[in-house]
Amino acid sequence: VAQGNTSELPARVSAAIPNQSLFQGLSAGRAGMLYATGGASDDLLAFTTHGGTLALQRRYALRWQAFPRRQYPYQYAGNWQQARLFYPDSVVTGPAGKHAYVTGLLANSLARVDLASGAT
Structure with a gap:
């Protein structure tokens, strides 16, 4: 899934x-x-x-966020004996280009990332 204005990107890129x-x-x-x-x-x-x-210009670390034990997807949110994952799966950039909004598949939450500072 891609979002945004891709006209500034070359037709073929790899990394x-x-x-x-x-x-x-x-x-x-x-x-x-x-x-x-x-x-x-x-x-x-x-x-x-x-x-x-x-x-690669930067990596923004994302952390798992707690949610109620009864709430789906608690059943598959990871092995509770190990570290829990945020598991970012989708991203959009805000209209001003200052923030990215990232959904956490296994955290059932949304992270707002300040693209200048990296703060969430």
Whole structure:
């Protein structure tokens, strides 16, 4: 799923990032920035494009957020003996381009990420 104005991106781009999970969320931001959700890596990635490849500019860490024990998806929100995952799955950028809004599949929540400071 991609969102935003992709006209500033080259037609074909590629990148390889070791030990990084990527999920389904993509959003085109201002000035050709591309944001991707990290799935099991629990992060949001910001890329720029250079010569047909993606260049990683920043990683925004995302943390699991508690929700009521009775609330779905408690049953599949992870092994409670291990660290819990936020598992970012979708992302959109705000209209002013200052924030990204990321849904957490296993946290059943929404994170508002300040793209300048990284604060959530």
